[in-house]
Amino acid sequence: MKLKALTISVAALTSLAGAAxxxxxxYAPGSTLTTGAVSNPYALSSLAYNPAxxxxxxxxxxxxxFGWLTTIGTGIELGDVSNFEQEINDLSDELDRDDLTLSEGxxxxxxxxxxxxxxxxxxxxxxxxxxxxxLMPVVFNVGGMKGNFFVESGAELLIGGRFIDDEVTVQMNGxxxxxxxxxxxxxxxxxxxRLGLGYAxxxxxxxxxxxxxxxxxGGKLDVHRLSLSKQVILIDxxxxxxxxxxDDYDKNEVSSTGVSLSLGAIWRADMYxxxxxxxxxxxxxxxxxxxxxxxxxxxxxxxxxxxxAQAFIADGRIDGTETHKMRAYGTLDxxxxxxxNLMLGTSFDIGEHEDFVGDDYQWMSVAAFYQPEFWAIPGVxxxxxxxxxxxxxxxxxxxxxxxxxxxxxxxxxxxxxxxxGDSAPRNIAFNIGFEEHF
Numbered sequence: 001m002k003l004k005a006l007t008i009s010v011a012a013l014t015s016l017a018g019a020a021x022x023x024x025x026x027y028a029p030g031s032t033l034t035t036g037a038v039s040n041p042y043a044l045s046s047l048a049y050n051p052a053x054x055x056x057x058x059x060x061x062x063x064x065x066f067g068w069l070t071t072i073g074t075g076i077e078l079g080d081v082s083n084f085e086q087e088i089n090d091l092s093d094e095l096d097r098d099d100l101t102l103s104e105g106x107x108x109x110x111x112x113x114x115x116x117x118x119x120x121x122x123x124x125x126x127x128x129x130x131x132x133x134x135l136m137p138v139v140f141n142v143g144g145m146k147g148n149f150f151v152e153s154g155a156e157l158l159i160g161g162r163f164i165d166d167e168v169t170v171q172m173n174g175x176x177x178x179x180x181x182x183x184x185x186x187x188x189x190x191x192x193x194r195l196g197l198g199y200a201x202x203x204x205x206x207x208x209x210x211x212x213x214x215x216x217x218g219g220k221l222d223v224h225r226l227s228l229s230k231q232v233i234l235i236d237x238x239x240x241x242x243x244x245x246x247d248d249y250d251k252n253e254v255s256s257t258g259v260s261l262s263l264g265a266i267w268r269a270d271m272y273x274x275x276x277x278x279x280x281x282x283x284x285x286x287x288x289x290x291x292x293x294x295x296x297x298x299x300x301x302x303x304x305x306x307x308x309a310q311a312f313i314a315d316g317r318i319d320g321t322e323t324h325k326m327r328a329y330g331t332l333d334x335x336x337x338x339x340x341n342l343m344l345g346t347s348f349d350i351g352e353h354e355d356f357v358g359d360d361y362q363w364m365s366v367a368a369f370y371q372p373e374f375w376a377i378p379g380v381x382x383x384x385x386x387x388x389x390x391x392x393x394x395x396x397x398x399x400x401x402x403x404x405x406x407x408x409x410x411x412x413x414x415x416x417x418x419x420x421g422d423s424a425p426r427n428i429a430f431n432i433g434f435e436e437h438f
Contacts, residue, residue, distance in 0.1 A: 003095040003124065012374065013070055014243050020400075023029050023153070025338075027046075027073060027075070027128045027129065027130030027156045027158075028073075028429075028431070029045040029048050029071050029073070029075075029130060029132060029154070029431070029433075030043060030044070030045025030071040030132075030409070030431055030433040030435065031045055031046075031369075031381065031399050031401075031407050031409050031431070031433070032046055032048065033073065033397060033399065033408075033409040033410075033411055033429060033431045034044050034047070034367055034369075034381045034382070034397040034398060034399040034409045034411075034417050035170070035345060035365070035367040035369060035381055035383060035397075035399075036333075036345070036346070036347045036366075036367060036383065036385055037049040037050070037277070037331050037333055037347035037349075037363070037365065038275075038333045038334075038335050038345035038346070038347050038365070038367065039052070039053035039056060039266055039273065039275045039333055039335070040053075040214050040335075040343070040345065040369070041053075041056040041057060041235070041391055042329060042369070042371050042379070043056060043103040043407075043435075044065065044066075044067055044137050044139065044332065044434065044435045045132075045137075045435070047070055047137045047150055047152055047198070047328050048152065049141070049264075049277055049333075049347075050218070050264035050265075050266065050275045050276075050331070050333065051199075051200055051218035051219055051220035051262060051263070051264045051277070052200045052217055052265055052266040052275065052277075053199040053200070053217045053218070053264070053266065054139050054147075054148045054149070054150040054198060054199070054218055055147060055148055055200040055201060055202060055216045055218065055266070056216075056266070056268070057139040057150075058139055058140075058141060059146055061135070062141075062191055062314045063140060063141050064138065064139065064140040064141070064230055065138070065139045065140075066136070066137070066138040066139070066216040066435075067132060067134070067135055067136050067137055067138070067433070067434065067435040068134075068135070068405065068434040068435055069134055069405075069434040070131055070132050070133070070134050070136075070433070070434065071131070071154075071431065071432070071433030071434070071435065072129075072130070072131040072132070072195045072251035072431070072432060072433070073126065073129065073130055073131075073409075073429060073430055073431030073432065073433075074126050074127070074128050074129040074130075074242045074429065074430060075127070075129075075130075075411065075427065075428060075429025075430070076125070076126065076427065076429075077124075077125070077126040077391070077393070077413075077426060077427040077430060078098045078124070078125055078126075078414070078417055078419075078424075078426045078427070079122040079123045079124040079125070079162070079417070079426075080122045080417055080426065081118060081119055081123045081417065082417055082418035083419065083420070083421065084123050084125075084163075084417070084419075085420070086420065087115055087119065087262070088119070088123075088163070088235065091116075091168075091181075091183070091235065092235060092236070093311075093418075094108050095178070095179060095180070095181070096236075097178060097179075097234045098173075098176065098177070098178045099176050099210075100170070100176060100177050100178060100179065101107070101176065101177075102170070102172060102177065104182075104317075105170030105172070105177055105178070105179055106170060106387045107308070107369070108168070108170070108179050109168050109169065109170050109179060109212055112168045112181070113167060114219060114341065116165035116166070116167075116168065116181075116183060117165055119163045119165055120125065120163055120164060120165030121403060123162060123163035124160065124161065124162035124163065125161050125162075125240060126158070126159065126160040126161075126357065126359070127157075127158070127159045127160075128156065128157065128158045128159075128355075128429075129154055129156070129157045130155065130156040130157070132152070132153070132154035132433075133153040133154050133155075133156055134365050136151065136152050136153050136154060137150055137152035138150060138151045138152075142272045145201075146201045146202065147199055147201020147202070147218075148198075148199070148200055148201070148346055149197070149198070150197075150198050150199075150200075150220075151195075151196065151197055151198075151367065152194075152196045152198075153193075153194060153195045153196065154193075154194060155191065155192065155193045156191070156194075156356075157189075157190075157192070158189065158190050158191075158192050158355055158356040158357055159187070159188070159189045159357070160187070160188050160189070160357035160358075160359065161186065161187045161188075162183050162185070162186050163183070163184075163185060164183065164184045164186050164187075164232070164312060164317060164318070165183050165247075166181050166182040166183045166184070166186070166282060167181065168180070168181040168183075169181070179311065180236075180331070181235075182202060182234065182311065183234075184232050184234050184235060184277025184305075184308055184312070185232075185233050186230070186231075186232055186312075186318060187230060187231050187232075187233060188228075188229070188230040188288070188356070188357040188358065189191050189228070189229050189230070189249065189356075189357070190226060190227065190228045190229075190324070190356030190357065191222055191226070191227045192225065192226045192227075192356065193224070194222050194223065194224050194225075195222070195223045196220050196221065196222040196223075197220070197221055198219060198220030198221070199219060200216055200218030200219075201216065201217070201218070202214050202215065202216050203215050203216070203217050207319045211269075212269060212270070213267050213268055213269035213270075213273075214267070214268045214269075215265065215266075215267055215268075216265065216266040216267075216268060217263070217264070217265050217372050218264045218265075218266075219261070219262065219263045219264070220261070220262045220411055221259060221260070221261055221432070222257075222259065222260045222262070222263075222282065222429055223257065223259055224257065224259070224260060224286070224326075225255065225256075225257050226255065226256060226257075226258070226286040226324070226355065226356070227253055227254070227255040228253070228254060228287065228288040228324060229249050229250075229252045229253040229254070229257075229287065229288065229289045230252060230288055230289065230291055230322070231245070231248045231291055231305065231309075232291055232292075232305050232306075232308050232309040232312060232318070233245065233304055233305055234301075234304055234308055247302060248302055248305065250291070251302075252288075252289035252290065254287050254288060254289040254292060254394060256282030256286045256287055258285065258286055258326070259282070259284060260279075260280045260281075260283075260284050260326055261280075261281045261282050262277060262278060262279045262280060262281065263277070263278045263281065264276065264277040264278070267300055270337075271336060271337050272334070272335065272336040272337065273334070273335050274321075274332075274333070274334050275331075275332070275333040275334070276278065276330065276331070276332055276333075277330065277331040277333075278330050279328065279329055279330070279331065280326040280327060280328050280329070280353070281328050282328075282346065283325055283326060284325075284326050285323050285324065285325045285326075285329050286323065286324045286325075286326075287321075287323050287324075288320075288321070288322040288323065288324065289319055290320055290321045291306070291309040291313075291318070292306060292307075292309035292310040292312075292313050292320045293306075293320065294306075295307050295310060300411060302318075302357060315319055322358075324354070324356060324358070325354075326353070327351070327352070327353045327354065328351070329349055329350060329351035329352065329353045329362075330348065330349070330350035330351060331347055331348070331349050332347065332348050333345065333346065333347035334346055334347075339433075341370055341371045341372060341373065342368070342369075342370045343368070343369050343370075344366075344368050344369075345366070345367050345369070346364075346365065346366040346367070347363070347364070347365050348363070348364045348365075349361070349362045349364070349388075350388075350400075352389050357389065358388050360389050360390035361387050361389070361390055362386060362387065362388040362389045362390075363385060363386075363388070364385065364386050364388055365383060365384065365385035365386075365398035366383060366384050366385075367381060367384070367397065368381065368382055368383070368384030369381035369382075369399075371401070371404075375403055375404050376403070378401060379400060379401035379402045379404065380399075380400050380401075381397075381399045381400070382396075382398050382399075382407075383396075383397040383398075384397065385397060385411075393414075393415050393426060393427055394413070394414045394415065395411045395412060395413050395414060395427060396414060397409065397410065397411050397412075398410050399431075400411075403433065405434060406433075406434055407431070407432065407433040407434070407435070408430075408431070408432055409430070409431040409432075409433075410428075410429070410430055410431075411427065411429035411430075412425055412428055413425035413426045413427035413429060415427075432435070
């Protein structure tokens, strides 16, 4: 199977599944791609994290603030396998041959059986995309109340494909033969649509000197609509690959609705602030569509893939039925103002959580951001972040704001792999957003 064909099919699946939500699953919305989960009054997108930050978003003379057009972004991540695409393509080409001599077949068996276990351990590709509903988030104050309400809505798409290795053997028919393997790609995909409503207000103010400050608390309810699907695709079943992925995606997809509760607190002082967020306190669950069921009712490539899924399930290599749990976890964040418009911030997840496709995360980030008073001078931000578990990937991040309202943010992975013989980052991401300035 050509890996490029799979990539094209994943793109088709993206179109099929629909666009996706601004939340800390696989997609970091807006400027939070650079700054992480720091409560930042200059960025409405930080409302995706600590709900208490809504109290920071309005000046005393403001009643409402909103995003303008939208915030949209995408990113890709690759496993730590050098020349992954080339190795898979070479295997696919050799699987198509039926004119191998015995010595050629045995040489190919030795070659691929030496590398397939590594592909099985490290070979994966993941794509995430997210978009906010236009004008979202919206922060507003009603009737001079002490606190602020906010509404946010958007969507997210996450697709992950990993390689499942199987032994390569040679089958002879007279003087010629072919190689065979049940190696496959295990594709998992999820789309999420979210509507969130939250409120934040100060509850205490006092102290003296550097201890003086304001305690803000907030809460948020999110309604999630997730559609989750997974499928096994044999790498030598290349005919009508795109149609097979699309057909099986629909057959295996399960949609469900759940509600999550998150609470946050911020201690805000003149020169610094501290934050704590408790995410997904009630841990809602969402089912994936099953694989390896009702195979006798299928035909052709879909049936072959279904029977192979049954084999992997029997071997304990995949789960036939699966549930995604939005696990509860905490996030600490802290920031200090070095100058009125220069801020340093850091955040750290307490406990691990997982995205739609089951990969584990525990983020640590540090960033600096500068927002000039004069509207024509771009605001600039730089940062660093690392996943403390799972992939353990680290990234450098950079962003800038034009005219205070148009944001561009980039993530460039510091871990590398080889692609076509050249060194390349294992992960990259890009966001663009339009939102009203504080």
